[in-house]
Amino acid sequence: MAFVKACALSELEEDTPKRVELDGTPVSVVRTEGEVFAIHDICSHANVSLSEGEVEDCQIECWLHGSAFDLRTGKPSGLPATRPVPVYPVKIEGDDVLVSVTQES
Ligand code: FES
Numbered sequence: 001m002a003f004v005k006a007c008a009l010s011e012l013e014e015d016t017p018k019r020v021e022l023d024g025t026p027v028s029v030v031r032t033e034g035e036v037f038a039i040h041d042i043c044s045h046a047n048v049s050l051s052e053g054e055v056e057d058c059q060i061e062c063w064l065h066g067s068a069f070d071l072r073t074g075k076p077s078g079l080p081a082t083r084p085v086p087v088y089p090v091k092i093e094g095d096d097v098l099v100s101v102t103q104e105s
Contacts, residue, residue: 003091003098006038010095017060019051025101027088030055030071037071038088038099044069045081 006020012031019041020027026041028051041050043062050069053061059068059077067081074084091098 002102003089003100006097006099008095009036009092009097012036012097015055017051017053017055019049020099022099022101027099027101028060029090029097029099030060032071033058036090036092036097038090038101039069039071039074040086040088042085043067043081044076044083044085050085 004022006022006029007018012018015032017028017030020029028039028041030037032055043050045067048062048064050060050062053063058071060071061068065080067076067078069076069085074087089100
């Protein structure tokens with residue numbers, strides 16, 4: 001599983017998603033509740049960037065139709081999305097946030 005640097009930990013603001021592209025994969029990196037999560041940045045319902053949504057209760061909400069995805073599992077909490085969004089393993093090394101997009105967790 002190859003981890004690549006997504007961003008610096010110090011540049012992540014609490015509950016403010018950061019969109020990055022890793023090996024061509026759009027990823028939303030989210031710092032919340034003392035942890036850092038990486039979730040695929042495209043909603044499973046339509047082609048919408050989840051980074052533009054709000055973070056609350058360890059979920060990221062799609063701004064278009066309101067499905068919220070659990071940052072730990074990628075599962076939607078409600079309609080209209082029914083399919084999960086991939087989530088990716090995260091490692092913190094010093095000030096580096098490392099994400100592996102080669103394998104979903
Ligand atoms: S596009 Fe995300 S819930 Fe519809």
